[in-house]
Amino acid sequence: xxxxxxxxxxxxYGSNVVLDHLDLDIEEGDVVAIIGPSGTGKSTLLRSINLLxxxxxxxxxxxxxxxxxxxxxxxxxxxxxxxTEMVFQQFNLFKNRTALExxxxxxxxxxxxxxxxxxxxxxxxxxxxxxSDRLSHYPRHLSGGQQQxxxxxxxxxxxxxxxxxxxxxxxLDPELVSEVLVxxxxxxxxGNTILxxxxxxxxxxxxxxxxxxxxxGKIVADGTPKQIFDNxxxxxxxxxxxxxxxxxxxxxxx
Amino acid sequence: xxxxxxxxxxxxxxxxxxxxxxxTIQLTLIALIIGWVAGLFIAIVKIxxxxxxxxxxTLFVSVVRGTPIIVQLYLTYFGIPIFLKYYNxxxxxxxxxxxxxxxxxxxxxxxxxxxxFDSETIRAAIQSVEKGQVExxxxxxxxxxxxxxxxxxxxxxxxxxxxLGNSLIGLVKGTSxxxxxxxxxxxAQGKILAGNSYRYFEVYCxxxxxxxxxxxxxxxxxxYIEKKMSVPEQIAEKKEA
Numbered sequence: 296x297x298x299x300x301x302x303x304x305x306x307x308y309g310s311n312v313v314l315d316h317l318d319l320d321i322e323e324g325d326v327v328a329i330i331g332p333s334g335t336g337k338s339t340l341l342r343s344i345n346l347l348x349x350x351x352x353x354x355x356x357x358x359x360x361x362x363x364x365x366x367x368x369x370x371x372x373x374x375x376x377x378x379t380e381m382v383f384q385q386f387n388l389f390k391n392r393t394a395l396e397x398x399x400x401x402x403x404x405x406x407x408x409x410x411x412x413x414x415x416x417x418x419x420x421x422x423x424x425x426x427s428d429r430l431s432h433y434p435r436h437l438s439g440g441q442q443q444x445x446x447x448x449x450x451x452x453x454x455x456x457x458x459x460x461x462x463x464x465x466x467l468d469p470e471l472v473s474e475v476l477v478x479x480x481x482x483x484x485x486g487n488t489i490l491x492x493x494x495x496x497x498x499x500x501x502x503x504x505x506x507x508x509x510x511x512g513k514i515v516a517d518g519t520p521k522q523i524f525d526n527x528x529x530x531x532x533x534x535x536x537x538x539x540x541x542x543x544x545x546x547x548x549x
Numbered sequence: 550x551x552x553x554x555x556x557x558x559x560x561x562x563x564x565x566x567x568x569x570x571x572x573t574i575q576l577t578l579i580a581l582i583i584g585w586v587a588g589l590f591i592a593i594v595k596i597x598x599x600x601x602x603x604x605x606x607t608l609f610v611s612v613v614r615g616t617p618i619i620v621q622l623y624l625t626y627f628g629i630p631i632f633l634k635y636y637n638x639x640x641x642x643x644x645x646x647x648x649x650x651x652x653x654x655x656x657x658x659x660x661x662x663x664x665x666f667d668s669e670t671i672r673a674a675i676q677s678v679e680k681g682q683v684e685x686x687x688x689x690x691x692x693x694x695x696x697x698x699x700x701x702x703x704x705x706x707x708x709x710x711x712x713l714g715n716s717l718i719g720l721v722k723g724t725s726x727x728x729x730x731x732x733x734x735x736x737a738q739g740k741i742l743a744g745n746s747y748r749y750f751e752v753y754c755x756x757x758x759x760x761x762x763x764x765x766x767x768x769x770x771x772x773y774i775e776k777k778m779s780v781p782e783q784i785a786e787k788k789e790a
Contacts, residue, residue, distance in 0.1 A: 347684050373690050381688040387681035391704050391780055401689035404699060433780045446685075453689060 304353035440471030584663025714771030
């Protein structure tokens with residue numbers, strides 16, 4: 296049984312249809328990567344699941360609770376956000392709080408966990424992402440890669456049913472990308488369910504167990520990395536892979 | 550010639566003036582609190598673009614910023630009694646205008662004046678906090694109030710502190726006009742003293758010294774707060790969270 300079921304998700308910006316009656320099931324422990332040309336609604340999909348965007352239609356079943364994605368009830372919104380956590384492209388750490396305080400924030404404020412206990416959890420999570428020696432550093436004193444690792448720790452500390460990652464390495468200097476990818480891989484092997492938007496194709500190939508190719512708001516191809524990269528059966532997918540140099544030895548290859 | 554300027558009087562008068570310092574401080578502090586609370590309210594209305602209220606607030610800010618404070622003091626001093634008379638007439642009540650202590654008029658006028666100026670500072674400061682941090686807080690499951698008080702306000706205050714300090718200094722000096730509402734604070738007391746001795750210049754020298762010292766104190770205080778609140782330049786060696 297899937298841990299997340301999305302049904303009929305629609306999102307428009309004016310007359311521009313970004314997500315078109317999209318259905319998506321995610322199994323527990325899955326690492327699902329979303330790939331596709333820019334402007335096809337990859338980020339919008341993630342943000343709609345967390346209600347950072349307001350979809351026009353759609354429902355989600357998560358943790359055996361069905362929530363309408365168009366809900367106006369603050370209680371339902373908070374409940375859905377409690378099951379999901381987002382890791383952003385720009386890290387979005389709280390600038391006035393230290394690394395430790397950033398991770399503790401959701402634990403004490405949202406989950407109402409006692410401070411001492413929250414501190415223990417936060418330290419454990421920061422240790423996992425290799426930031427134990429930077430607990431009292433403010434975001435401005437951390438590199439982009441370090442900030443993103445703290446952001447991942449902050450999300451994981453909340454024990455989400457579904458971890459959403461919106462291009463987590465796109466804002467990083469090339470030399471800092473790998474430390475974040477290692478962290479994500481670790482989170483994946485620990486059994487977290489992850490929905491990931493990324494352009495790191497080699498990483499996707501190694502870590503994801505399922506890849507979704509999104510175009511014009513629709514899922515065009517859906518399969519294992521092997522199916523997607525080695526035997527693409529869809530013309531649009533082939534074209535896309537050629538453009539990003541992931542498909543070799545085809546008639547399209549340059 | 551020795552009598553043209555009595556410099557000793559400048560200093561001997563200071564204690565006499567300081568007797569009324571509590572009135573000046575009372576005016577300042579209450580107007581300051583009204584200014585910050587109402588200013589925050591106006592800022593929130595403007596940020597969330599609440600219909601009708603937003604237009605009213607914009608009009609209010611425009612009028613208050615566009616008229617001199619002394620005119621505003623006169624308007625409240627004469628306006629509130631007239632309003633009360635109308636109110637009594639139409640509602641059959643008998644509220645007594647003379648029952649209102651004059652200091653209330655001055656506090657209302659100074660507080661509203663302060664709120665108009667501070668609202669813009671507060672609005673800009675709140676909007677200077679990156680949207681991404683609000684999204685991160687939402688994603689963690691924080692509700693609107695939690696986001697406001699834990700994410701937006703602490704960072705906005707850091708940004709707003711220098712301007713708020715500036716406007717507080719303006720307010721302290723603005724209280725010197727409260728005599729128009731027949732409130733006796735240090736400036737009014739100075740005028741009374743000078744009226745007896747005809748030593749106007751000496752009294753104004755004393756007043757200048759007092760206001761300047763108060764201002765220096767406020768400057769120091771706000772510099773200290775700013776330093777305390779902002780994220781340290783240097784990496785902390787060890788900090789207990």
